[in-house]
Amino acid sequence: MVSKKLRIAICGGGIGGLSLAVMLDKFAKKEIQIDIYEAKDRFAEVGAGISVWKRTWYILELLGLEKALGEMAVKPPVEEFTPGFTFRRGDQLEEGHDFFRIVAPYGSITLHRADLLKVLTDSLPSHVGTHFSKRLLDYFQDDSGLVTMSFSDGTIAEADVLIGADGMKSVAREVMYKDLADEARRRDEEEARRLESFIQPTWMGIHAYRSLVDTEALLKIAPGHQTSTTPVVHFGKDKHVVAYPISKGRYINFVSLVSYPEQMGSKLEGNTMVEVSVSEMANHHVGWEPQVQQLISCVEKCSRWSVCQNRDLPHFVSGHVAVLGDAAHAMAPNLGAGAGQAIEDAHILGRLLADDSVTAENVHVALQIYETIRKPLATRVADYSRMCGDCYDFNYIPDCIREAGVACDSDEGLKLLSETVYGMWSHHWTGSPGEDWLEAEKMLNESRSESDPVLETVARL
Template structure:
């Protein structure tokens, strides 16, 4: 996000350039659309928007900014409509920021976590009867094992079972992944990774036809989100693992807070640095914490945390793994950000 002054239009207080049309970029453009005195230019490298199947988890705290942006009714219809509805997942890095800040460069590139995720959708009507008797169709189910875990839950009005099977090589964590980050793969590659697992998991995985193989990357927590007139949002600020289903939600919170601050009457091209710092003031600590919690959750699922395979310890730890969900929502964050900005303007 790069605001610039527009001298050609007296009614425009500044222009905002949004680099990347992922969930953060689109929501930021949407958040800014209600401010007629801000011109928005959205730049996306792809020729068109596509669905690549990563899906979008909308948690309770994520729904509030969507509601405040006025898209809740539309999303309700989408959630209850097409079976193929999904959202684009991509990692967007603003490398120009790193070029201008040498001390920032060590954080700027996502690092491979050593984990591969295989994702596939299985029609429920193809599942064996003994699988249908299990609770997987009624609520999300997590199967844990050493360096591996499998998540299953129903989507598309209960007609499809979403399956995500994750395999980790801890010794490869924080190395460079050699190959495309997302690609179709041979189903046997996924199935063979779980040959010694319980029958239910094996039978579900055998039904996979065209699994997508994802190399899971994340960022090291960044020390800053803002430099001059440039602000990072979404994955460019806090690309995270999918273990808590929170990456898109945090991107949406970024977009709502930043859009609201830029649209505030007190924000002008001269006061812009204070608005951006106020955004960073509230979003950086919260989003960085979620990034860390997400990676920690993956370690717990794979019996790689201090809990090991002690089920009681795992349960006790996971019971607090989502404590951040109860922290300030976007309305409280915005009030704190506005207070921070007003103090700076005195």
């Protein structure tokens, strides 16, 4: 028997899962039971920065979080077009030079991840069930759609709908694609193998070395250092550096991204994250400009992340189960977009599930609308993120540069490269998640009429 009160289980309490819980509560027009199952013993984020942009900020404002987050940003964001990231050549001994500046509504809003997570957890209403040290191991859907989940501590739980917000190595996605492949195997072995290829993420051939630099220490050795006030991307062959101030300027988020293009798409071996020596990272930047060397000399601790992707999943949804955030579309960090996309997922999915017409019996229709609305943009942003990194690393030659017959790293080439990159970044402030919601709402309204072809099409998917 399915319950009258819609029971929603969210596995994973990262930025995506928590945003969904807050969104559900904000828009609930009926009684919903929300339970978050988190593998760790508390909600926690890595000690690093995050940048968000106009589209994401729109959703954070919708949740009423802009004041709290604005107080934690370097300066409270303003709607006007404001300078954001500066592009600079980094891989030469002499002082580099700025060659482009992104200008965008709100500029680049840079935050400490822990601050964003705290604002989200502080907004969780007390009636949301939070369950820690609950690592999802498996789930089973019966014919009525009831989902039974089993966890690493030996317990089980039931829900009418399961949202896998469990990150890049998602177990929810793994089980979903194993089930889809098993079902396909009865008809078509090749299709089954294709579906199996989405179970595990693939390595993008990129290592991201992440650190926080103490701004006071940096300014002692390099007064007025550009990154203490301005987000900067330092371009270089096969590697680039991203640095920007966070926590009201107390720290500088420092990331060195080193790519091995020939390894793109290979199997992920070992741990995604390991602590490494500062010298391992520094050795990649021997011969780089003074601004980068000054940052590196202030790095005390460093971790190395293998950047992985879940590329172009054919489905975000199967029956009463959906994946969200990195579980659905883990992507390269080069556009600072992964968390923003997770929050956009949470916005559409949360508002759909919160609608009073959505029940345990028809929830699969709402999930399909979520997939229809969210998959195209998330997929496009993932592609842009990959291409953008190739531009920073001089590993992608856009047509405009080819046609101009100039080298990527010539003055003209850098100008054309920047314009290409700017075009990809501009998705952050093009259109509005509000427009996407209106489209989702229209589909939901149309699906209410049983004779409506939209319902029949969506329900068949």
